[in-house]
Amino acid sequence: MTDPILEVRDLHVRFPVRRNLLGRTTVENHAVSGVDLALxxxxxxxxxxxxxxGKTTLGSTIVGAQRATSGEVVYDGxxxxxxxxxxxxxxxRQIRMVFQDPFSSLNPRFTLRQIIGxxxxxxGEARGSELEDRIAEMMRRVGLSPDYMDRYPHAFSGGQRQRVNIARALIVNPRLVVADEPVSALDVSVRAQILNLLRELQAELGLTYLFISHDLSVVENLADRVAVMYFGRIVELADTASLYERPRHPYTEALMSAVPIPDPALKGRGGRILLPDELPDPADPPPGCAFARRCRHAEAGRCDTGEIPLERDAAADPLTGRAVRCVRRDELDLQGIAVTPS
Incomplete structure (x- = not known):
């Protein structure tokens, strides 16, 4: 078994929302609750x-922008x-982040030379001509001409600005990149270009990605594995093909039903699953499964009581094995979709 480059162990992140007269926290929002991951x-x-x-909070905690309440982030042991x-x-320098919004994440008063460098x-890694050469080389790698080095962000399109974001993240030669919704603010045609760029850079530089998204259709040809998160917890974890072909958590099935199916022969199969808007209160987590109130498969007295663990398949490798947080995981026959060949 390959040693993981990153492990997240029983990670909790809570935010105070109410304090008493002595300044002590009396009410907290549970943003991340007991997450375990290994990459x-x-x-x-x-x-x-x-x-x-809780996706972005988890990503921010991994890169160190957010402090964990408890648990561990273990990098390279x-x-x-x-x-x-x-x-x-x-x-x-070894764990970097690519942000969601290519417009607000770049300082409009800085040139590309200043932003990327x-x-x-x-x-303190580079100065003078070495700095100039490394900026130029990184701009070429992400598909930008070094001639643009002294221009400002407003002169570029959304796709070009996201290339600048990627260049800024990779300029210090990281090993792990947390990409937080990096294509959600882009047009569909530009999304494909950025996703292809990320694939090429991964192959060229040997990068490891944690790719955060709300859209399963974006990640189906990019990800090796998928972790599905709900209410601060991982509810399902599997390799991409297995997850898309047969989800085992009702929440995963609901997300899957929103993925567009390009094959006309399969359109309409299963139908879109519309979830009720009744969301749990993050300051007062419900007992049992947090998804139970919205789940069409929930059973009273079974799904809404006690702690429901993330159960791994028997003898599963922690880096490749499937895990599901559902008491009915072995009973339900849920609808998936086939992964489109890349």
């Missing part, structure tokens, strides 16, 4: 779920959450 070097794991499910900010600083200057 193998060179793989792409997709983290999918609705807005507000070392616990980053146990380190001080000073000791963790060198690892920030800033991480090198901040870490």
């Amino acid at each position: 193998a070097p060179g793989e792409t794991m997709a983290l999918v779920g609705e807005s507000g499910c 070392l616990s980053l959450t146990a380190m001080s900010e000073r000791r963790r600083a060198p690892y920030r 800033d991480p090198l200057i901040a870490t």
Whole structure:
């Protein structure tokens, strides 16, 4: 078994929403609750779920932008959450983030030279002509002409700005990239170009990706494995082909029903599953399965009581084995779709 490059162990992230007169927290929002993940070097794991499910909080905690309440983020065998900010600083170069919005994530007062080169200057890795050469080389790699180096972000399209974002993340030669909805703000035609670029860079540079998305149709040809997140928890984890062909959690099936099917012969099969809008209160998590109130397969007295663990298949490899958080996982015959060949 390959040693994982990243492990997330029983990670919890909570935010205070109410304090008493003494300043002590009395009510907290549970953004991430007991997440366990492991990524193998060179793989792409997709983290999918609705807005507000905790995906971005989890990604931000992995890169160190958000502090964990408890649990561990282990990178290359070392616990980053146990380190001080000073000791963790060198690892920030090895774990980088590509942000969702290519418009607001770039400082409009900086040129591309300043934006892309800033991480090198901040870490003291390059100066002068070496800095110039590395910026130019990275711009070529992401499909931008070095002639644009002294232009400002407003001169570029959304797709070009996202290429700048990617260049800024990769300029310090990271090993792991957390991509937070990197194509959600782009036109459909541009999305394909950025996804192809990410594939090419992964093959060329040996990158590992945690790709965050709310849309299963975006990740089906990019991800090796998919982790489905709901209400701060992982509810299903599987290799991409198995998950798309036969989901085993009702929430995964509902997300899958929204994926467009290009084959006209299969259109209309199963139909879209519309979920009720009744969401749990993150400050007061319900007992049992948090999805039970919206699930058409839920059974009273069984799904809404007690702690429901993330159960792995027997003798499953933690890096490749399937895991499901559902008491009816072996009873339900849920509808999936075939993965389109890339």
